[in-house]
Amino acid sequence: MKAVITVIGHDQIGIVAKVSQKLALLKVNITDISQTLMDGEFTMMLMGEWDDSKGDFETIKKGLADLGTGTGLDIHIQRQELFDAIQKL
Secondary structure (H helix, E strand, C coil), X not given: CEEEEEEEEECCCCXXXXXXXXXXXXXXXXXXXXXXXXXXXXXXXXXXECXXXXXXXXXXXXXXXXXXXHHCCEEEEEEHHHHHHHHHC
């Protein structure tokens, strides 16, 4: 499965490391990534991909939500199909 993940929040040391480490633990491969810092606010968008037999969407969503709560970041995940459909509207 493929999904789009967004991370938004006040800049802090190690955001990319924390998110990528969590994704690795969840067996999600980062296939594309973009990030920027604007006036102290961090934003990142990435494409993640995983084998459905090694992880399910809800487990990954919960793991990222827990990371967001623990770090003060707003982390969202959306299935690629849904993301693509919204972009066509």
